[in-house]
Amino acid sequence: MCAAHATVRGLLHDVTEQSESVVIDMEAGLEHLSRGTPRYVDTLLLVAEPYFKSMQTAARSKAMAEELGIARILAVPNKIRSVRDEEAMRSFFAHAGLPLPVLIPADEMILEADRLGCAPLDHDATSPAVVAIARLAEALDMI
């Protein structure tokens, strides 16, 4: 086991334990997840793009997170461009047993905000992707 990862995991645990509301932007792999994770994380959001490898990664992460005992594991399809994208995501994640409370549409505004060096929420809080994330926040409160 990587000692540096163990340190980051310990840190995540110690600071998260003492805050009421926390959002962690995890490493791309799931190296920070460990047996102890469910003690400080109650919800895992697996962001996936509408292509097979990305969906497969989410499904694999789900298996691992379940094994660890994380209470709530949800898929969040992102960058959805078409009804076909949406159908592919719904069908894949239904099969994988991953609930998806919200689908986030592809949104040019995200790239635009990035080019301007500002936050999407500050650039345009009414854009489709931001509105979808707000719906996700509501869904997380209800389920």
Added chain:
Amino acid sequence: MKIAVAGKGGSGKTTLAGTLARILGRRGRPTLAIDADTNPNLALTLGIPRETAAHIEPVPKALMQDQLDASGKRVRALAVSYREVMAHYGVPAADNTRLLLMGRVDHGGAG
């Protein structure tokens, strides 16, 4: 609620994490946003300008030290209080959020 956001690089997980943290903050929940990615990028979505973000100091790994817990088991835990960590490394950001940067994991050592 304690939420971890995961996904492949480029999937948009950072935009999601930062925006979600701020929306929770706007709804009256002060939210701690932790950047644990190897390519830290969360600051911008929290409304921190790039120039400022470049100078944010990550929580030093040295703050984590091996200690003995109540049962005598060796655990790696924070050597200072949470309050001190937040005071020194917590960066106030938009909408009632605070950012903590975990810093890069150096794979050069014991893997």
